[in-house]
Amino acid sequence: MPLGIIFKRALRDIRQNLVTHVMTTIVVALTCLVFIFFSVFSINLQRVADRFGKELAIVVYVKKDLAQEKIPTLYQKIVSMDGIENVKFVSSEEAFKRLEGYFKDEKEILEGVDPLFLPPSFEIQINKAVYNPGRVRSIASALSKWPEVQKVQYGKEWVDRLESFSEAVRAAVIASAVLLLVMAAFVVSNTIKLTVYARQDEIEIMRLVGATNGFIQGPFLLASFFQGVSGSLAALVVGLFCYEYVLNIIGQTGLIRSLHLQFLPPFYMVIIVLVSGIFCMAGTAMALRRFLKL
Amino acid sequence: MLSGDQVVIELRGVRKRYTRDIVALEEANLSIPKGEFVFLTGPSGAGKSTLLRMLYKAEEPTKGSIIIDGVDLSSLSKSQIPQLRRKVGVIFQDFKLLYNKTVFENVALSLEVIGLKKSQLATRVRQVVEGVGLADKLHRKVVQLSGGEQQRVAIARAVVNRPPIILADEPTGNLDRKRTTEVVALMEELNARGATIIFATHDDALFENTHRRVLQLRDGKIEEF
Numbered sequence: 001m002p003l004g005i006i007f008k009r010a011l012r013d014i015r016q017n018l019v020t021h022v023m024t025t026i027v028v029a030l031t032c033l034v035f036i037f038f039s040v041f042s043i044n045l046q047r048v049a050d051r052f053g054k055e056l057a058i059v060v061y062v063k064k065d066l067a068q069e070k071i072p073t074l075y076q077k078i079v080s081m082d083g084i085e086n087v088k089f090v091s092s093e094e095a096f097k098r099l100e101g102y103f104k105d106e107k108e109i110l111e112g113v114d115p116l117f118l119p120p121s122f123e124i125q126i127n128k129a130v131y132n133p134g135r136v137r138s139i140a141s142a143l144s145k146w147p148e149v150q151k152v153q154y155g156k157e158w159v160d161r162l163e164s165f166s167e168a169v170r171a172a173v174i175a176s177a178v179l180l181l182v183m184a185a186f187v188v189s190n191t192i193k194l195t196v197y198a199r200q201d202e203i204e205i206m207r208l209v210g211a212t213n214g215f216i217q218g219p220f221l222l223a224s225f226f227q228g229v230s231g232s233l234a235a236l237v238v239g240l241f242c243y244e245y246v247l248n249i250i251g252q253t254g255l256i257r258s259l260h261l262q263f264l265p266p267f268y269m270v271i272i273v274l275v276s277g278i279f280c281m282a283g284t285a286m287a288l289r290r291f292l293k294l
Numbered sequence: 295m296l297s298g299d300q301v302v303i304e305l306r307g308v309r310k311r312y313t314r315d316i317v318a319l320e321e322a323n324l325s326i327p328k329g330e331f332v333f334l335t336g337p338s339g340a341g342k343s344t345l346l347r348m349l350y351k352a353e354e355p356t357k358g359s360i361i362i363d364g365v366d367l368s369s370l371s372k373s374q375i376p377q378l379r380r381k382v383g384v385i386f387q388d389f390k391l392l393y394n395k396t397v398f399e400n401v402a403l404s405l406e407v408i409g410l411k412k413s414q415l416a417t418r419v420r421q422v423v424e425g426v427g428l429a430d431k432l433h434r435k436v437v438q439l440s441g442g443e444q445q446r447v448a449i450a451r452a453v454v455n456r457p458p459i460i461l462a463d464e465p466t467g468n469l470d471r472k473r474t475t476e477v478v479a480l481m482e483e484l485n486a487r488g489a490t491i492i493f494a495t496h497d498d499a500l501f502e503n504t505h506r507r508v509l510q511l512r513d514g515k516i517e518e519f
Contacts, residue, residue, distance in 0.1 A: 005409075016394075205390050208352070209451065210380035211407040212373070 006218035013219050014226065020195050021227065024280075027191045028231025029238070032276055035180050036239040036264065042173040043268075044261045058124040058136065058154040060143050064092075064116075071120070074148050078122055081142070083135050086125040092116045119150055189283040192224060196287040203291045213292045220288060221281050228280030232273045239263075300364075302328045302459060302490050303349065305516070308358035310344055318344040320514030322358070326492070328458070331485040333501040334494040335519065336511035342494040343387065345511065346461045349492075350382045351375050362459070380408055383452035383489075387464040389444050393437040397428055397447050400436055404455045422454045423447075426480065442473035449477065453484055460484060460491045466500070474500070 014021050062074065071089060078087050090098075095118040100107055126136055136154055144152040196203075206216050243263050250256055264272070303326040310318040318341035326332055334342050347353040348360055351367050360367045362378065370378060383404075391400050398419055405415045423432050426446040428439075436444055445465060452460060462481060466474040478493075478500060485491050495501075501508045501519075508519035 201390070202392055205392065206403065206407065207376075208350070208379060208384060208386075208390065209404045209407055210376045210378075210455075212376045215407055 010219040010222035029234040032232040032235035060122040061151040085127040192283040193287040224280040224284035225277045228277035232276035304361040333508045340511040383457035385462040389448040
């Protein structure tokens with residue numbers, strides 16, 4: 001059957017069963033809304049965790065007795081490692097200057113102290129694009145085994161905590177997503193089933209007058225795709241409105257602003273709309289199956 | 295189209311059992327040539343509706359074969375069933391109408407499924423609805439019609455796509471004598487135009503003085519009355 005005819009019949013069906021159609025769309029929208037709220041929360045949580053993690057640097061203290069001419073070689077060696085974004089050499093003198101800056105008005109404390117007593121070091125920034133706590137640990141571990149290196153510091157506890165936190169968030173996201181999908185599947189498929197059951201006489205009559213399964217299914221599937229798409233779009237609009245509203249209330253502080261929170265990425269929104277449409281179509285196809293046997 | 299003027303409905307040793315004790319048909323044989331009008335009678339529960347349902351493949355026989363227009367129904371795949379049903383117009387005892395839709399929409403359904411163009415469809419529906427005497431109620435919802443009028447809508451829907459075979463399952467069961475006479479006359483007219491008709495009824499008065507063949511279902515067997 002041509003798509004134009006299916007489209008017209010689907011629109012006619014929607015018009016003639018407007019209340020049922022709107023109710024199903026509302027159920028789809030509410031389900032999507034729960035999913036959207038959860039996604040916005042988890043995505044931003046992940047972003048915050050990543051952001052803090054990316055600010056971490058590894059500090060490699062070089063042995064004091066290392067010959068000065070070996071420093072450039074060591075620098076090149078570090079730079080050539082995977083996942084390194086930036087390396088800065090801090091000489092003993094510069095480290096002393098920083099210490100002086102730290103004490104400011106109480107510089108006299110450092111009087112008589114050898115300006116070379118601090119070991120030279122390299123400050124390493126990890127490439128943000130490939131950052132993860134495990135990588136920080138493996139780089140630090142590799143560096144600590146080098147003979148030129150005296151000590152490696154990278155905020156081990158913080159990285160470990162961040163890693164377990166990120167893993168917990170990820171596990172919670174996956175578990176909740178699965179739970180939500182099961183719940184959504186149950187609610188939406190039952191709502192769709194009720195819609196189809198309400199029209200089972202019509203389906204039976206169509207079959208008895210010689211309608212093919214395609215003729216019967218086409219408009220139902222298209223209408224349910226509309227329901228999925230319009231329901232998820234409505235949920236995205238409401239979700240975005242709520243997000244902006246909440247951000248206006250809590251987002252005035254510098255801390256919140258510095259976190260650069262965001263709503264769902266556009267690609268994610270497109271996926272939600274498409275999956276919702278396809279999901280509703282699949283639910284309708286399953287509900288129709290029992291009426292189209294013989 | 296049906297071929298030639300040979301037998302168009304044939305039952306060969308058909309048995310239909312629901313359980314060991316509930317038998318609708320037992321070794322039933324039947325042969326109806328093209329263009330014949332037969333009455334099918336028998337008490338309520340004798341298996342008239344079951345027999346008709348098997349003819350449009352809404353039910354399967356337990357044993358035996360049913361041949362419609364030379365095609366053994368057991369050989370039809372699921373996707374071929376709609377083609378069979380377009381050849382067989384069925385008037386149901388309980389009408390099976392869409393009550394929240396108009397007369398036009400109900401009758402047009404049989405033509406929509408065969409993909410008739412909108413302009414042709416409207417003309418054909420008007421002609422047929424006029425033929426059953428409901429021209430002035432074309433855009434009324436079926437729920438607003440009387441029982442007799444609803445029955446005529448069901449007849450119009452069954453015949454609008456000009457099927458060569460019409461199965462009428464107690465089409466006058468809910469009608470008064472005057473309406474019953476009208477429906478029988480309508481069926482006679484369709485038969486005169488070439489349709490093969492099986493008219494199932496338990497109302498003896500309808501075939502008391504008829505020259506038509508009357509088949510009776512008794513103990514699962516089909517007998518000439």
